[in-house]
Amino acid sequence: MAGEPQADCLFCKIVAGEVPATVVRETETTVAFRDINPQAPSHVLVIPKAHYADAADLAAGAPQLAADVLREAGQIAADEKVVESGYRVVFNTGAGAGQTVFHAHAHVLGGRGLQWPPG
Ligand code: 5GP
Ligand code: ZN
Secondary structure, three states, rough: OOOOOOOOOOOHEEEEEEOOOOEEEEEOOOOEEEEEOOOEEEEEEEOOOOEEEEEOOOOOOOOHHHHHHHHHHHHHOOOOOOOOOOEEEEEOOOOOHHOOOOOOOOEEEEEEOOOOOOO
């Protein structure tokens, strides 16, 4: 069922505390933790605690939760002090776009110059 934990999902396991992560912020509905393979000096993932496969599923199934993730992305940027220099919020969607974990997550990247368009 939409939003229910998935037994084989890495990020559901992080939410449950079954897989360790460097958590930097948590709310009632979201968790933010450092990416294990950072692509920028500041690289934090923001996820909804509930399981949705990608950002579009999240927005369709739980719009308030999608808003929570976006608000938290902004809060992370502020905490990481990258608002002034600029940062990027990315939702890779689909394997062809680099999505490897099918639990919706926002990458918050900053702390270096970010090229546009991304590769
Ligand atoms: P995607 O490729 O799906 O957009 O993003 C998944 C991200 O999760 C990748 O950037 C990858 O480095 C990160 N990741 C994969 N496994 C783990 C893990 O066990 N812990 C943490 N903190 N990040 C992970
Ligand atoms: Zn999940």
